[in-house]
Amino acid sequence: MLLEVKNVHIQFGGLKVIEQMNLSLRQGDLVGLIGPNGAGKTTVFNLISGIYKPSQGEILLEGRCINDMKTFEIARRGIVRTFQNIRLFSTLSVLDNILVSMHKDCSYGLAASFLSLSKFFSTESVLRERAMHLLSIFGLADHCNKMAGSLSYGLQRKIEIVRALAGSPKLLLLDEPAAGMNHSETDELMNLIQRIRSDFNLSILLIEHDMKLVMGICERIVVLDHGSIIADGQPAHIQTNPKVIEAYLGVEDSA
Amino acid sequence: MIKLARGWFIVLVVALSISLFAGFFLNAYLQQILFFVAINVMLAVSLNLVMGFCGQFSLGHAGFLAVGAYASGLMSLRVPLFPDSLSYLNFPIYALIGGLASAAVGLLVGIPSLRLRGDYLAIVTLGFGEIIRVLLLNMEIVGGARGMYGIPGTTDAISCFHAFFWSGTTVLLIWRLVHSSYGRAFLSVREDEIAAECMGINATKTKVLAFVVSSFFAGAAGSLFAHTTNSLNPASFQFVKSVDAVIMVVLGGMGSITGSVIGAVIVTILPEALRTLQGLPAVRDQLGTVDLRMVIYSLTLIMLMIWKPDGLMGSMEWTKFRRRRAARG
Amino acid sequence: MEELVQHIINGLNLGAIYALVALGYTMVYGVLQLINFAHSEVYMVGAFSAYYGAHFLRLQANPGWMAFATVIGLSVLVCLALGFLIERLAYRPLRGAPKTNVLITAIGVSLFLQFSGQVVFGADPKLFPQVLEDYPLMRIGEIQIQFFDVTILGTALLTMALLQYFIQYTKTGMAIRAVSFSSRSAVLMGINVNRIIMVTFFLGSSLAGVAAVLVGLKYPKIEPLMGTLIGLKAFVAAVLGGIGSLPGAVLGGLVMGLSEEMVVAYLSSTYRDALAFGLLIFILLFRPSGIVGKIKVEKV
Numbered sequence: 001m002l003l004e005v006k007n008v009h010i011q012f013g014g015l016k017v018i019e020q021m022n023l024s025l026r027q028g029d030l031v032g033l034i035g036p037n038g039a040g041k042t043t044v045f046n047l048i049s050g051i052y053k054p055s056q057g058e059i060l061l062e063g064r065c066i067n068d069m070k071t072f073e074i075a076r077r078g079i080v081r082t083f084q085n086i087r088l089f090s091t092l093s094v095l096d097n098i099l100v101s102m103h104k105d106c107s108y109g110l111a112a113s114f115l116s117l118s119k120f121f122s123t124e125s126v127l128r129e130r131a132m133h134l135l136s137i138f139g140l141a142d143h144c145n146k147m148a149g150s151l152s153y154g155l156q157r158k159i160e161i162v163r164a165l166a167g168s169p170k171l172l173l174l175d176e177p178a179a180g181m182n183h184s185e186t187d188e189l190m191n192l193i194q195r196i197r198s199d200f201n202l203s204i205l206l207i208e209h210d211m212k213l214v215m216g217i218c219e220r221i222v223v224l225d226h227g228s229i230i231a232d233g234q235p236a237h238i239q240t241n242p243k244v245i246e247a248y249l250g251v252e253d254s255a
Numbered sequence: 256m257i258k259l260a261r262g263w264f265i266v267l268v269v270a271l272s273i274s275l276f277a278g279f280f281l282n283a284y285l286q287q288i289l290f291f292v293a294i295n296v297m298l299a300v301s302l303n304l305v306m307g308f309c310g311q312f313s314l315g316h317a318g319f320l321a322v323g324a325y326a327s328g329l330m331s332l333r334v335p336l337f338p339d340s341l342s343y344l345n346f347p348i349y350a351l352i353g354g355l356a357s358a359a360v361g362l363l364v365g366i367p368s369l370r371l372r373g374d375y376l377a378i379v380t381l382g383f384g385e386i387i388r389v390l391l392l393n394m395e396i397v398g399g400a401r402g403m404y405g406i407p408g409t410t411d412a413i414s415c416f417h418a419f420f421w422s423g424t425t426v427l428l429i430w431r432l433v434h435s436s437y438g439r440a441f442l443s444v445r446e447d448e449i450a451a452e453c454m455g456i457n458a459t460k461t462k463v464l465a466f467v468v469s470s471f472f473a474g475a476a477g478s479l480f481a482h483t484t485n486s487l488n489p490a491s492f493q494f495v496k497s498v499d500a501v502i503m504v505v506l507g508g509m510g511s512i513t514g515s516v517i518g519a520v521i522v523t524i525l526p527e528a529l530r531t532l533q534g535l536p537a538v539r540d541q542l543g544t545v546d547l548r549m550v551i552y553s554l555t556l557i558m559l560m561i562w563k564p565d566g567l568m569g570s571m572e573w574t575k576f577r578r579r580r581a582a583r584g
Numbered sequence: 585m586e587e588l589v590q591h592i593i594n595g596l597n598l599g600a601i602y603a604l605v606a607l608g609y610t611m612v613y614g615v616l617q618l619i620n621f622a623h624s625e626v627y628m629v630g631a632f633s634a635y636y637g638a639h640f641l642r643l644q645a646n647p648g649w650m651a652f653a654t655v656i657g658l659s660v661l662v663c664l665a666l667g668f669l670i671e672r673l674a675y676r677p678l679r680g681a682p683k684t685n686v687l688i689t690a691i692g693v694s695l696f697l698q699f700s701g702q703v704v705f706g707a708d709p710k711l712f713p714q715v716l717e718d719y720p721l722m723r724i725g726e727i728q729i730q731f732f733d734v735t736i737l738g739t740a741l742l743t744m745a746l747l748q749y750f751i752q753y754t755k756t757g758m759a760i761r762a763v764s765f766s767s768r769s770a771v772l773m774g775i776n777v778n779r780i781i782m783v784t785f786f787l788g789s790s791l792a793g794v795a796a797v798l799v800g801l802k803y804p805k806i807e808p809l810m811g812t813l814i815g816l817k818a819f820v821a822a823v824l825g826g827i828g829s830l831p832g833a834v835l836g837g838l839v840m841g842l843s844e845e846m847v848v849a850y851l852s853s854t855y856r857d858a859l860a861f862g863l864l865i866f867i868l869l870f871r872p873s874g875i876v877g878k879i880k881v882e883k884v
Contacts, residue, residue, distance in 0.1 A: 306684070312684060312687065314691075367869045368868075368869070371868060371869075371872060373683050374617070374619055374683065374687065375868055375872055377619075377687055378619070378819075378823070378864065378868065379864070379865060379868045379869070382861045382864045382865045382868075383865065385861050386858065386861050386862070386865070389857070389858045389861070393854065495695070498691060498695065501688060501691075505688060509684075547703065549695065549698075549699040550696060550699045550700050550703060552695070552699075553692045553693075553694075553695035553696035553699060554692075554696055556688065556689070556691070556692035556695070557674055557689055557692040557693060557696060560678065560681075560685050560686075560688050560689040560692065561674070561677045561678065561689070564681060564682075564685045
């Protein structure tokens with residue numbers, strides 16, 4: 001079991017945002033997290049990635065409790081995410097954005113930087129090669145030296161995903177990756193996500209509102225409403241689940 | 256090998272040329288100004304590492320200058336290492352000690368403070384800068400309010416070379432640091448600390464690193480300061496001095512090492528130029544003995560922030576500037 | 585025992601003055617998230633305008649409530665005008681700019697006023713006009729209560745009460761609270777945020793004006809750099825109480841005043857000013873939201 005969320009609660013002041021959450025992911029899963037606005041989906045991501053700490057319950061990564069770990073520690077252990085509102089390092093180049101994720105793989109120390117030792121040059125060139133390789137897989141190599149903030153929305157979303165991949169994650173959290181995309185872009189994204197899952201051998205948990213994407217690629221769907229999971233199963237079952245329908249559309253008037 | 260040596264070569268050549276020029280052509284007054292240029296360059300470039308590259312606000316840089324100055328001064332008065340004939344060899348060691356002392360203080364101050372953000376960090380660093388000054392004011396071993404006198408050091412050509420060697424080294428080492436993975440870590444924390452953390456960057460450790468490196472060079476600058484002015488007084492390290500450093504960084508452009516160098520040069524030379532201007536009989540009659548320098552200073556700061564907040568170089572270095580110029584044709 | 589009570593009275597007076605100035609800092613921080621470094625200089629200019637005004641109107645000849653009120657009025661008016669100018673000319677152009685820039689500008693304005701003050705008023709200290717005469721008002725056992733003690737505390741409390749009324753019971757006051765909470769939502773509710781910010785500056789500056797006169801009464805030596813120290817202490821008081829919170833500023837001011845008085849009385853006067861820095865750092869490292877403030881969670 002890669003990720004286990006056990007009985008997790010979180011509240012801010014008096015507001016209970018997530019209640020009694022139980023979720024597990026295995027190696028290689030592609031799971032979708034859906035739910036009406038305000039259900040708490042991004043909060044779940046924040047909990048898993050370590051930005052928020054649960055008020056109750058445990059989160060386990062590969063069997064190890066990560067409740068008390070700092071965000072960067074969790075990232076280094078293999079949980080990397082993208083953001084609902086793109087959070088690229090906008091004044092840095094595309095290449096630099098990717099290289100930041102690889103900082104943890106930087107094997108030279110301060111002395112090597114200060115003194116320009118050969119270790120510095122060799123490591124930098126290895127990192128750059130890896131970064132460029134990653135960018136070219138996604139067709140972004142031409143943009144490598146452009147300022148990240150100057151590129152189009154769609155490209156920025158892609159770069160955010162590549163940046164996350166550069167951190168060699170075991171679990172990739174994608175927060176509304178299709179937001180603002182049209183049909184053809186969404187189709188492309190669907191292929192991309194599936195390719196990522198298989199080529200990079202990782203698990204993916206994604207938040208999405210676009211049902212075509214969710215139903216199209218997710219093997220399992222978890223539905224969140226008002227902070228609690230109301231359904232967890234295969235897409236076909238979720239589509240006909242009355243509780244899910246109620247959460248999104250409400251209940252039919254008896255009149 | 257060549258890549259490694261090129262930077263040092265430039266530093267040596269620059270330091271040598273400046274010191275020879277100073278030795279032959281400049282009088283004592285101008286020589287001292289030159290020393291202050293070297294010191295201020297170190298101050299500005301080191302502060303830029305924290306403010307411009309790492310995006311953290313530090314209003315207490317004068318404190319690190321003070322720690323380095325006093326540590327170095329105290330050491331030179333109590334524990335001179337080399338005898339008279341080789342006395343010049345003392346100064347690099349004093350500068351190193353000043354730097355290390357400051358770096359230690361930087362670590363002490365940085366670890367608790369750098370968890371804070373923005374305004375709060377600014378105020379805490381201001382507070383620490385002032386506390387350092389107040390502590391020095393009350394420490395008898397460094398002379399308290401009277402200060403320290405008789406600190407060895409000259410402004411001759413050899414000392415000039417030493418000063419500019421340190422200055423150049425500061426620029427070189429910080430340049431290299433910024434162009435390494437650590438530099439990218441600094442920038443990522445500046446751009447978006449939360450996103451950086453989510454990508455595996457230990458934001459606090461990164462900020463503390465910038466802070467400690469910065470205080471090291473400020474401390475070394477302090478040592479140069481002590482051995483140039485030959486006397487120290489806590490009054491030289493007030494909040495206004497920290498503001499000086501901030502002005503240099505902002506004027507040059509936060510995030511541009513070249514800019515900090517330019518900013519330091521301008522901020523050192525301009526008041527002296529103004530002082531000469533005020534000395535002119537015509538001007539003096541109008542203003543009397545009134546000191547307008549700080550008024551002009553602060554007004555400049557305000558106007559800079561309103562009309563050219565990116566400073567002179569923005570976040571460009573002169574290498575990119577050259578390329579841009581060439582591209583525009 | 586009597587000595588202690590005397591110190592408490594002094595501390596409360598000092599604290600009330602700090603509270604007045606602290607309110608100015610906290611209100612501006614509430615609506616603009618800006619540390620108005622120049623606030624201490626507004627206070628200084630208020631003191632000097634009272635000085636020049638009193639001399640011009642020859643108020644020293646007839647000390648009394650009329651003179652006192654006139655001097656306060658003068659100080660408040662000048663502070664209002666200065667606050668207006670600072671907001672309009674220095675801060676408004678930077679609305680929306682990165683926080684660093686605004687902070688640097690605030691520092692610039694503060695320094696500009698300090699040094700201009702030295703040029704215009706002269707660096708040497710002047711004596712604040714005696715518009716009221718101090719005399720022992722009453723005795724309770726061994727404790728002597730001076731007229732000034734009561735006046736200062738009373739004026740300060742009255743001013744704070746007026747402010748409280750304004751903030752809680754008027755439409756503009758409610759608008760100020762709304763903008764402090766969220767200026768973006770306030771705009772959507774139809775509030776003219778620019779006007780509200782202006783009013784906030786007016787209020788803060790007026791309080792500083794009142795504080796300037798009260799300080800002038802008790803510590804008549806005034807000089808262009810007088811704002812720095814009290815500004816720092818009042819700012820620490822605001823942070824201590826919880827920056828952005830009005831009751832916090834008052835609480836912080838009183839705590840600051842009392843502790844300073846106690847330190848000077850029972851420890852050592854050399855560390856009087858260091859207390860402010862020490863408190864500041866302690867608070868920021870251990871409870872940055874202050875006594876009353878709430879810890880804000882950043883939304884991701």
